[in-house]
Amino acid sequence: MSTECWSEDFIQLNGKHITLTTDIDDLANNADLIAAFDAAVGQWESFWQLPSGSLQDFKVDACVMADKQRFQLDGRIPLSVPDFPFGFALQDRVWVVAQKSQYYTRHLLLHEGVHSLAYHQFGGTGPSWFMEGTAEMLAVHRHFGSDTKINQLPKDRASVPYWGRFKVMDQSRDANTIPSLGSVLGYPRDLQSDVESYGWSWAATMLLYQYPDTRDAFFASAKTPAPNDAVFNNDLKRRLQNTWPVVTARWRLMCHDIDYGFDWSREQVSLSMNDQVWDGKPLKLDIKANQGWQSIGVRLSPGMKLSVTPAGNCTLADQPKPWLSYPSGITLRYHRGRPLGQLLACLLPDTPDQDQATKTNLRPLQVAAITRPSQIPIKENCWLLFRINDVTGELSDNQGGYQLTIDSASK
Ligand SMILES: [Zn+2]
Incomplete structure (x- = not known):
């Protein structure tokens, strides 16, 4: 990390893959965000099975904001960016509203970084369920700073304060309103920062990634730009062909049980057409x-x-x-x-x-x-x-x- 400097009342810090501009004067927390982001980039590279060094030049310009209005008034959020309560990514620029827990702020920074990476590497993000699902999957993490480990299903609520996905998913389970996999795939472009939609999108991408027989299709879909959401979803189903009824059956089981501590190594179900x-x-x-x-x-x-x-x-x-x-x-x-x-x-x-x-x-x-x-x-x-x-x-x-x-x- 380079030395800290003040720029028009904002603090700017540089990491390898991130320039952080913030109005939060907390040296330790800012250093944590930079180190966590840099640690995550290497893990994203291997997760996406990219040749080593692919993300050498990947660098985001990130604003982490306690007072979003100050950044707006300073012209640091383009007028073309829609209003957002949590975070937003536009190519290599990301904005994150600081949250009540450092975990959740870090999580959102990583989440927006995954969107940036998708633009950078794949030329697009796919439909909203895939875009938000993969961003959640590669943002949810354990530890912090340079020890940050991404793609870790949280063991308990205390380890991910204010993240809250499982809470709303549990409420949906109690109310018998768990969405079918089809409805998740058909989510609208704008999820309006709805935490529940993010949760089920995350579950859907995890399901495809965690089972060996659907993982190749998951990667192929991420890396193949599609002209629209319907083509993306149809291509995914075509890649999975006869496995699709099994995928939807796995979805039903996973949604019934998924919660803190859900252990994929014990919860994979052996089903075949x-x-x-x-x-x-x-x-x-x-x-x-x-x-x-x-x-x-x-x-x-x-x-x-x-x-x-x-x-x-x-x-x-x-x-x-x-x-x-x-x-x-x-x-x-x-x-x-x-x-x-x-x-x-x-x-x-x-x-x-x-x-x-x-x-x-x-x-x-x-x-x-x-x-x-x-x-x-x-x-x-x-x-x-x-x-x-x-x-x-x-x-x-x-x-x-x-x-x-x-x-x-x-x-
Ligand atoms: Zn997002």
Whole structure:
């Protein structure tokens, strides 16, 4: 970082990839922003799989503003820039309104920087869901200054003060207004800084990035300029071809569970359109307590009726002593209204009917407790999945699981 200087009442600081102009006289926080931005650029380069050195000349002119009006009066925000409550990016210029937490100010600076990078490297950002989703994904971070690590799903609320995405996503889940993937892809150009739309856009880009079988399509879409949003979305679906029904099914599951601590390494679901339709022969399965939703591996058709018999036990924590649970769960503690350790079943449609429309909410996931031998009638083409109920982000200390025997009840 170069030496600090005052310019017409503003402080200016230089990093490798950023010139920071600010009215905030806080040496430590300003140094943090510069170091965090410079640290992020190298990580963005490798995230986007760019040849080393591609971002050598990438540098943004950033204003971080406690008093936005001062910057306007000083002519530092062009009149062509629309009014914005949080931040804005225009080619290599970005503006960020200082927030109540240093985390959130840093986050917004990185977020706008990702937009700048998209203009710089790819010649465009894609539709609003992709533009805001990737910017959120590559802005959400842990640590600060030169230790900043991007693309980190927050472990808890305290680590990302005022960011607030999960709070509104949770409210939407409670109100059964989670958007279908189709409606996220159809978001208007101007999201009007709506925090919830940013949250679901982030979730959609994470979903495509996190699964190996959709990641190439995600990168190809980012790097291929499209003349308009419809072409971008159609190209993405074409790249994913037969996987699209699986993507929408994964979307339903992810939206049901995503929250602080959501662990992608445990929450990836094994679903394929190549899964055979069940032949009615008995199945024996282990449902692991340290994993998210687990498919029985076959698809089911209307008219089938399954008998499911659970057995076994698992432990859900080991402090202060192991919490032993059976399929009915432990009523000492609840998650989403159900006892921890309870065996849950979910029927997941394998046809993305609702997602064809662009303005619909997701049908709530059908989840039922299986605490004793039970029968499950099948009314539509679907997968059947199980998981052991636990708080999101607390799967890693679980051990063991339940054994399931599945047989046809219509014999
Ligand atoms: Zn943005």
